[in-house]
Amino acid sequence: MSxxxxxxxxxxxxxxxxxxxxxxxxRNAISMLMSIELMLNAANLTIVAFGAFVKPLQxxxxxxxxxVIAVAAAEATVGLAIVIAIYRNKKTPLxxxxxxxxx
Amino acid sequence: xxxxxxxxxLLPLGGFxxxxxxxxxYPDDAHRIAIWAVVASWLVASLVALMTxxxxxxxxxxxxxxxxxxxxxxxxxxxxxxxxxxxLTACLLIVVTTIGMLVHVYSIGYMAHDPxxxxxxxxxxxxxxxxxxxxxxxxxxxVFAGWELVGLCSYLLIGFWYPRRSxxxxxxxxxxxxxxGDMGFALGIMAIWTQLGTLNMQSVFAKFGAVPHEWQIAIxxxxxxxxxxxxxxxxxxxxxxxxxxxxxxxxxxxHAATMVNAGVYLVARCNPIFGTASEVMVVVAAIGIFxxxxxxxxxxxxxxxxxxxxxxxLSQLGYMFAALGVGAWTAAIFHLMSHGFFKGLLFLDSGSVxxxxxxxxxxxxxxxLARKIPTTYATMLIxxxxxxxxxxxxxxxxxxxxxxxxFKNGFxxxxxxxxxxxxxxxxxxxxxxxxxFWGPSHVDPEVEHHVHESxxxxxxxxxxxxxxxxxLGLAIGxxxxxxxxxxxxxxxxxxxxxxxxxxxxxxxxxGIDGTLAIGTTALVAIAIVLAWRLFGVEIPALGxxxxxxxxxxxxxxxxxTMALLYKGSSNKWWFDDINNKVFVEWGGKLAAAAFxxxxxxxxxxxxxxxxxxxxxxxxxxxVQTGRVQNYALGIALGLIVMAAxxxxxxxxxx
Numbered sequence: 001m002s003x004x005x006x007x008x009x010x011x012x013x014x015x016x017x018x019x020x021x022x023x024x025x026x027r028n029a030i031s032m033l034m035s036i037e038l039m040l041n042a043a044n045l046t047i048v049a050f051g052a053f054v055k056p057l058q059x060x061x062x063x064x065x066x067x068v069i070a071v072a073a074a075e076a077t078v079g080l081a082i083v084i085a086i087y088r089n090k091k092t093p094l095x096x097x098x099x100x101x102x103x
Numbered sequence: 104x105x106x107x108x109x110x111x112x113l114l115p116l117g118g119f120x121x122x123x124x125x126x127x128x129y130p131d132d133a134h135r136i137a138i139w140a141v142v143a144s145w146l147v148a149s150l151v152a153l154m155t156x157x158x159x160x161x162x163x164x165x166x167x168x169x170x171x172x173x174x175x176x177x178x179x180x181x182x183x184x185x186x187x188x189x190x191l192t193a194c195l196l197i198v199v200t201t202i203g204m205l206v207h208v209y210s211i212g213y214m215a216h217d218p219x220x221x222x223x224x225x226x227x228x229x230x231x232x233x234x235x236x237x238x239x240x241x242x243x244x245x246v247f248a249g250w251e252l253v254g255l256c257s258y259l260l261i262g263f264w265y266p267r268r269s270x271x272x273x274x275x276x277x278x279x280x281x282x283x284g285d286m287g288f289a290l291g292i293m294a295i296w297t298q299l300g301t302l303n304m305q306s307v308f309a310k311f312g313a314v315p316h317e318w319q320i321a322i323x324x325x326x327x328x329x330x331x332x333x334x335x336x337x338x339x340x341x342x343x344x345x346x347x348x349x350x351x352x353x354x355x356x357x358h359a360a361t362m363v364n365a366g367v368y369l370v371a372r373c374n375p376i377f378g379t380a381s382e383v384m385v386v387v388a389a390i391g392i393f394x395x396x397x398x399x400x401x402x403x404x405x406x407x408x409x410x411x412x413x414x415x416x417l418s419q420l421g422y423m424f425a426a427l428g429v430g431a432w433t434a435a436i437f438h439l440m441s442h443g444f445f446k447g448l449l450f451l452d453s454g455s456v457x458x459x460x461x462x463x464x465x466x467x468x469x470x471x472l473a474r475k476i477p478t479t480y481a482t483m484l485i486x487x488x489x490x491x492x493x494x495x496x497x498x499x500x501x502x503x504x505x506x507x508x509x510f511k512n513g514f515x516x517x518x519x520x521x522x523x524x525x526x527x528x529x530x531x532x533x534x535x536x537x538x539x540f541w542g543p544s545h546v547d548p549e550v551e552h553h554v555h556e557s558x559x560x561x562x563x564x565x566x567x568x569x570x571x572x573x574x575l576g577l578a579i580g581x582x583x584x585x586x587x588x589x590x591x592x593x594x595x596x597x598x599x600x601x602x603x604x605x606x607x608x609x610x611x612x613x614g615i616d617g618t619l620a621i622g623t624t625a626l627v628a629i630a631i632v633l634a635w636r637l638f639g640v641e642i643p644a645l646g647x648x649x650x651x652x653x654x655x656x657x658x659x660x661x662x663x664t665m666a667l668l669y670k671g672s673s674n675k676w677w678f679d680d681i682n683n684k685v686f687v688e689w690g691g692k693l694a695a696a697a698f699x700x701x702x703x704x705x706x707x708x709x710x711x712x713x714x715x716x717x718x719x720x721x722x723x724x725x726v727q728t729g730r731v732q733n734y735a736l737g738i739a740l741g742l743i744v745m746a747a748x749x750x751x752x753x754x755x756x757x
Contacts, residue, residue, distance in 0.1 A: 023732065024739065095730065095732070
């Protein structure tokens with residue numbers, strides 16, 4: 001294995017920060033979903049990095065990462081389905097416009 | 104035979120239900136049911152009373168009861184639906200059912216033209232049921248039920264002509280004033296329960312000696328409070344004169360002969376309680392004798408014929424309380440019975456007078472009626488002589504026993520006041536007779552030629568009632584203090600009298616008793632003659648004839664010392680004004696203040712909490728934007744804060 005654990009963690013931290021920023025700042029529902037994927041993958045990267053560098057965690061990390069991938073896939077499916085359903089009603093992907101439940 | 108007891112109250116109850124159900128459909132005939140129900144009840148009650156008094160088993164001097172069913176069988180609390188009859192009950196039964204029946208008969212004529220006649224008779228039957236329940240009940244809770252029911256009937260009947268405002272107001276007044284007394288009674292019953300754990304009268308009396316003395320006094324005072332309310336004693340007497348707004352048969356039955364006696368009955372029934380709490384006895388005597396003289400003084404100047412009789416009733420009830428207070432128990436019941444008959448008679452007579460002069464109640468617009476309504480006149484004269492205490496009529500014996508009892512039991516002050524009241528009674532009764540029946544006529548000429556004797560259904564009861572008014576004293580009160588009534592009631596009162604330590608001295612005609620009787624009779628005679636001189640008399644058979652002298656009356660009442668008395672008397676000693684000031688005006692202000700406090704402080708606090716909460720909600724609502732990203736920002740910021748905090752702590756701790 002090349003490099004150290006730190007570089008992986010820094011990378012995943014950066015990815016997570018980008019995802020968070022995207023989720024908070026973007027108004028487009030599709031972009032927000034993509035940002036969520038980014039955050040999930042940053043977390044996943046951390047997990048596998050720990051699995052690679054800490055021997056006793058190797059199998060656990062692989063299993064957890066697989067579960068996260070499965071959850072992320074399911075989440076993306078449901079999320080996209082919702083976005084498409086709303087888009088058909090509202091004719092817009094911008095979440096600001098989804099305000100029919102506010103006053 | 105004990106099964107006869109429930110029949111007595113149930114017959115009028117059935118009569119009430121049937122009359123009330125059928126009255127609307129048969130308004131002209133429904134009252135017959137009510138009358139026959141009361142007649143039947145009278146028959147049964149007479150039988151029971153007779154069996155009790157002459158000791159035919161199962162009835163007898165020790166009393167006999169029947170428990171119908173367990174009324175309130177709660178855990179740790181038990182009240183039975185039970186009836187009980189002993190000689191005291193028997194005496195009350197005689198008075199209540201006899202006068203009740205006669206009043207029913209009388210009302211046929213008196214209420215003949217009233218469209219609400221069936222309603223009137225239904226109420227009367229309900230009243231009979233309630234009163235008989237009160238008299239027959241064997242536990243305090245049942246007595247209280249009857250007590251409240253008679254109060255309700257009194258309210259309904261005073262306000263019988265409810266479209267008349269004064270009647271509605273008087274009914275309300277009677278109800279409210281009675282509530283004050285009833286609350287005392289209710290508290291007394293609760294006190295008995297807490298101390299003894301039973302409400303059955305006989306077991307309460309048997310165990311009462313074991314109660315701590317301060318509780319004995321408290322219970323006696325609370326029961327007295329109830330009795331004072333129902334029997335219209337000072338200071339709760341104000342409702343009775345106003346109760347005269349009801350139809351006159353009601354005044355006779357409820358407000359003279361029966362219901363107002365309930366207080367006297369209660370105290371007499373509870374004689375073991377009052378006998379143990381001897382301090383309260385003095386209070387009873389003081390209240391009674393004060394009411395007697397106060398009411399008699401008011402009766403001097405009233406001009407409404409029924410109000411004179413109402414104040415007379417107060418005064419005579421005061422006598423009974425005084426008798427109870429001095430320990431002359433039998434004398435009190437004796438006076439209750441004789442007063443029931445002659446005051447019932449007088450009220451029915453006054454009703455007959457009012458009926459004959461077309462509804463006029465003001466005695467100043469009467470006069471000279473003696474020849475026009477002879478039966479009414481004759482019976483009312485008998486009633487007046489009886490209440491005045493002229494021997495050998497009923498009132499003489501009973502009043503004499505009260506005064507003698509007060510004197511011999513050491514209550515000289517009670518005797519002295521009672522002695523004066525005896526003279527006052529004779530005076531105001533003959534003032535009433537003079538103004539109503541003798542002298543020149545002041546009847547409205549319009550009404551004058553319509554004046555007629557009442558129908559036979561009205562004069563019949565008058566004649567029947569006149570008989571006990573004359574003979575009752577001789578029949579059951581003679582010879583004095585050893586007569587029939589004393590033999591009958593001895594088992595009821597003997598324990599209390601024995602416990603009081605007073606030995607009843609034998610009646611000595613050539614001694615103290617005879618002297619007292621002659622003294623009272625002399626005073627009564629003087630008072631009657633005085634009334635004749637001032638208000639006239641016209642009894643040709645005795646050669647008595649004198650014209651009223653209104654100028655002398657006026658001159659007398661204008662004298663300086665008399666003027667004040669006159670003013671006090673005619674203003675009923677300002678009791679109504681005091682009550683009005685204290686309870687209506689000041690009480691009203693207090694209520695207004697309480698209302699303000701409730702509205703601003705109590706409701707203000709509650710509403711304030713509501714307003715603040717709602718306002719806070721309105722303000723905080725802005726936080727809820729509905730945008731997921733805003734929430735997510737919160738989560739992210741929170742996460743950053745927590746992570747930073749963790750770092751800072753882990754660095755500094757290490």
